[in-house]
Amino acid sequence: MNKIKEKVLLLPHQPGCYLMKNSQGQIIYVGKAKNLRNRVGSYFTGQQDGKTMQLVMMIADFEYMVTASELEALILECNLIKKHRPKYNVLLKDDKSYPYIRLTKEEHPRLEVTRKQVDDGSRYFGPYPHAGAASQTKKLLDRLYPLRKCKNLPKRVCLYYHLGQCLAPCEYPVSSAEYERIVEEIVRFLSGDARQVKQDLKKQMEEAAEKLEFEKAKELRDLLRDIEMTMEKQHVVFQDQTDRDVFAFAFEQGQMCVQVLFVRQGKWMERDVAIFPYVGTPEEAFLSYLTQFYQRYLLFPKEVLLPTDVDVQLVSQLLPKVRVHIPQRGTKKRLLDTAMKNATIALQERLQWMAKDEAKTVLAAEQLGEYLNVGRVARIEAFDNSNLQGAAPVSAMICFIDGKPAKSEYRKYKIRSADSKDDLGMMKEVIRRRYIRLLREGKDLPDLILVDGGRGQILAAKDVLENELGLYLPIAGMVKDEKHQTSYLLHGDHFTRVEIPTNSAAFALIQRIQAEVHRFAITFHRQVRGKEMLTSALDTIPGVGAKRKQRLFQTFSSIEEMKTAPISEFRKAGIGEKLAQEIQTTLRQLQKDDAKKGTTSS
Template sequence: MDEKKTETLAELEKAQENIRNKLALLPDLPGCYLMKNAAGTIIYVGKAKVLKNRVRSYFTGSHNGKTQRLVADIRDFEYIVTGSNIEALILECNLIKMHQPKYNVLLKDDKTFPYIKITYEAHPRLEVTRRVLKDKAKYFGPYPNAYAAQQTKKLLDRMYPLRKCGVMPKEVCLYYHMGQCLAPCEKEVDPAEYERITQEIQSFLSGGHEEIKKELQRKMEEAAEELYFERAKELRDQIMNIDAIMQKQKITTSDAKDRDVLGFAVDKGWMCVQILYMRQGKMVQRHASAFPFYGEAYSDFMSFVTQYYSDNPALPQEILLPDSGKDAEGSDKAAGETENGGDVLDAHSAAASLQEWLGVKVLVPQRGQKRQMVGMAVENAKVSLDEKFRLIERDEERTLKAAANLGQYIGIEHLHRIEAFDNSNIQGANPVSAMVVFIDGKPDKKEYRKYKVRTVQGPDDYETMREVIRRRYERVLKENLEMPDLIVVDGGKGQISAAVDVLENELGLFIPVCGLVKDAKHRTAQLMVGDPPEPVDLPRDSQEFYLLQRIQDEVHRFAISFHREQRGKSMVASKLDSIPGIGEKRRKLLLKHFGSLKKIKEASIEDFRPLSIGDKLAKQIIAALRDEES
C-alpha cells in the first residue's frame, strides 16, 4: 500500500513540474486544449480564444466545485492551434464526440452540428439533419449555428419549389398555391427541372450565395424606401442568417471524405511532421512526430511520409501535402533551394509518385479550403517543434544548474556522476536492491544495475545496503570502472553509516555518501551528509531539492519493478511446485509451452499430451490451479 502511495506522489510531483513548464510556453493563439489524467486518458476538452490565458486559468486562483475536481485530476495537457474561434468550436465538438471526456458532461449527448441535405429521391426535398449517411444525398456543412441552418433552409424553401412534405399527399397543398412546390403529388415533373433546382441550391450552398445576398439587399432597400419595415426586417434577418451559416470552415469539410492533412516544420536540425486526421469530413485527431533530419528538408519529409504509409494499411481517401516552398517548411530559406541555388524535390512530382504507389488521391493544394487546412497542419508543426526546443532548453538549463548547485551544498567541487541505491522486500521475502546513475543531473539508463540480495536473511536494510555497496564497488575497482562523485542511499544515518563503513574500512574508498530521508507521507523530506551524518539546509522549493526527488523516485521505481518481477516468478514457481509430480524441469517445460499460469489453467487435458504429461497428471495440474484461484 505504501509503495503504491509513494509512486503516486512521485508521479504527481513530476506531472506538476511538467505542467508548469508547458504553461510557460503556451501560445497567444486560438485553439482547443485536452486535459489528461495520470493514466493519459483525456478527461476534458475545451476551446479558447487565447490558449495561454485559458489554460493557465485552471492552475491559478480559486474555482467552483466542478472545476476543482477537474483540476485535481489533471496530470498533463496538450493543445491544437486553430485559425479562428469558430474552428476551435467545431474541433472541440469533434474531439468530445471521439474521446467522450469525463468532465464534458453537458456535451456528451449524441448531438452533432447540423447539415443541410438535398435528399436522393425521385422528388427531392431539403432537410436539416445531424446525421451523414451513405445514401447518395448531397450534404452541406456541418454548421456551428443550428438556428441559422434552419432559417437558411426556410429561405431556400421559399426560393426553390422542392416538395416540403415527408409523405406525398393526395392533393396539392398550400405550398403549391404559394409557388413553393411543383406539386409532384398531382403533376408530372420533368427530372431535368429537379436537376436544375438542385444545381442552383448546390451552387448557393457552395459559395454562390453572394449573388442571392445582393438581390436580398436590393429588395430590403426597396422595402425600406416604401416604408414596408416589417418586410425589410425579414429580409435583413435572412441576409444575417446567410452570413452566419456560410462561414468558411477549415476544420470541417462538406464532402464527408476521409483525408489526412500533413504539414511540417524544421529548426535546429530537427523536423516535426504533423498529421491532421479528417474522418467523415471532420477533424477528429492529430499525430505529431519530431526527429532529427540530415538531408534536404522536403526530401526527408517525403521519406517520412512514404515510410508512414507503407506501414499503415488504413489509407484515407485523400492525402493533402504542403508545397516544397517557404510557407510549407517554415524556415527562412525556401525548401526548393539548396545552398548553391539548385533545384530539389518537386512537391507535385512527389505527390504524383505517392499517389501512383498508394492508389489514393494525393494533392498539393495551392489555394482555397484545402490550402488552409495544410497551413493549419504546418502551423501546428511549428508550434510543436518550438515547444519541444524550449522545454529541452529549460530542462537542460535547470538540470545542469541544479546538479552544480547541489555539489556546492554538499561540498563537492564538480558533481558529474551520481549513483543511487534503494532496497526492496516484503517482510524479508525476495530481497533485492537497485542502482541508478545520473550524469549531470540526467538519468543514464544503460548504467542501471539490479541486485539479488544473497547473504541477508530477513528485512535487514542496513546489512542489505552493506552487501550491495560491497558488491558494486568491488567490481568498480576490479574492472577499473568510472567512480561516482556522490553516492545516494535511500535512508538516514543507519544506511549512510553502513555504506561509509564498507567503502572506507573494507575497500579504502573515500566517496561522499548522502542519504535521502522521507517524511510520514513517503515524500523526500531531508538530505543528510557527512560522518556523522548531519542534515543539509536545502530549500524544499529549489531545483536542487527537486533533482534529489527525481533521483529518489527513479531508484525506488527501478527497485520496486525488479522486486515485483522476482516476486512474480517466485509465485509462479511456488504454485506449480506445490503440485505432486511437477519438478523444476516440468515446471520450466510447462511455462515455456503455455507461456503463463493463466493459459495452463485454461488448457484442456489434450493440450498436455505433446509434453508427455498423462491425462491423470494433467487433471491434477488443472484442478490444483483452479482450486487455488477459487
C-alpha cells in the same frame, strides 16, 4: 568499434533494413536504406548530432536484411519497428486513432461513432477532432433522421419511435427507397451541404409558430442553431470536395514536429501533431512516421500533399491508390504553408519548454552540490534494498544525470551472499559489485552516491568504497519521515544533518530520486518474488512437472494473468480443466496468505 567497421565493409550495395544492437543483444534501432553499406557506414564516419551520437556509442553489433526494393525496405522497417519497439526509433502509439461516423451498409442502416474501419461496404465520415465532436454530430443526425438506433432489433417499438427518431423496422416495414432517401440526405449533410435541411427546418418552425405551437417552434429553432454550430467548426478550403491529408514537418536540435491537416469533402476538419526525437536524416524520420501512420488505416484519402525534399515516387509506391503531390502554387500550396507554419511554431514551443526544463534540472543539481559542499553533482547514483520478510532480497540502483533520470544506466541486483535480513550486508554487496565493475570497465564514477537510509547505510557504503576499493566519493543518506518521504540528508564524516529548503529545486530533485529508486526496487522485487511464488506454488500441485511449468511460463506473463485467465486459456499450455482449476485455487489462496503477512521493504 573496429570490428563493426570491418563488418560494414562486408555489407552489400543493395536496399534493405539494418538492426542496431547494444551489448545485451537488444535491438535499439531499426533503419532502412537504399544502399546498405553506404547508409550503415555513415553512422561511423563524420560528425553526428546529439541523439545519433548516443545511438552510435550504444551499438555493439548489427544485423541486416536485404530487400528487393527501397519500398520493401520501408515496409519491412515499419513492421520491425512495431515488433521490436526500439528505443531510438520514431514510435507511433498503437492506440492513436481518430473517431469517424460510420453509416452501416445493412438492411436497416444505422449511424455509429467508431475508431475502427472495416471494409464491409459501410461509409465513413471524418476524422473528427475527438470522440466528443463525433458524438455531438451523431446526436444531431439522430434527431434529424429516423434511422434505427438499436444494434439488435428489439421485438417491439422503443422510445425513439415515439420521439419520431426511428422508423421502427422492428414492427413496421420500411421501403428501400425510403432508406436511400435518408442515406442521401445524411451523406449530403456530412459532406458539408446542410442547406436543404436548414430550409426544411426553418419552414417547419415558421409553420409551428403560425399554429401557436411555440414549444415545437423552440425545439426546431434550437435544432437549427445546433446545425449552424456544427457546420461552423468546419473550415471551407476546396470546392472539389476531395479528401486530402496535408503533411509538413520541421526539425531542429534532433527534434522533429510533423503536422497533418485532414481535409474531408473539401473541408479542413482537424489536424494532428506529433513531436519526437529522431536519428538519421529528417527525411528518413518523416518517411518512417508516414509509413507507420498509414499502416493503421484501411481507408485512404484521394490525395496526399507533401513538402519538398520528400521522395514522392517512393511515397506513391507506398500509397498506390493515392495521388501524391508536392504543390507549388495556389490553395494547396497555401494549405501546405499553413501546416508548415504550425509545425514550426509547435516545435519552437517544445524546444523552449525543453530549454526551461533543462535549466531547472541543471539548477537543481547545482543547488544540491552547494548544499552538500561538494561542487556540481552532474551524475548521481542512488541505491535501495527491498525484501519481503527476508525473502527474495534485491537491490536497485538508479542514475540521474544533470538532474534527469538516465534509465539506460539503471541496474538491478539479486542479492547473492549477504543475509537477506541484513540490510547493511546487502548494501555492502551491491556497492561492491557496482563499483568493482565500473573500475574494471573504466567507466565514469558518480559525483554523488545516495543511499536510502541513515548512518548505518552510509558507513556500510563507505567501508566498501574506501577500505576495499580505495575510492573516496561523496555519500549521503536519504532519511525519511513518518510518511516515508525524504526529510533531510546525512552527509560527511561526522554525519552532518543537511536541511534543504522544501521549496527549492534541490529538494524536489531529492524527493524525485528517492521515489524513483524506491519504485524501481519494489518493481524488481515483485517480479522476482512473483516468479519464486509461482514456481514454489506450482511445485506443490500434483501433475505439474517441469515441462508443464515451462509451458505455463510461456503461455502466461504473470501470476495475475494466470489467476484471472479463463480456464480455456490453459489448454494452450496443454492443461485440462480440472488441473487448471486447481492451479488457480492454489494461486489465489497463496495471494490471501501473502496479504496477511504484509510486505516490508527498506
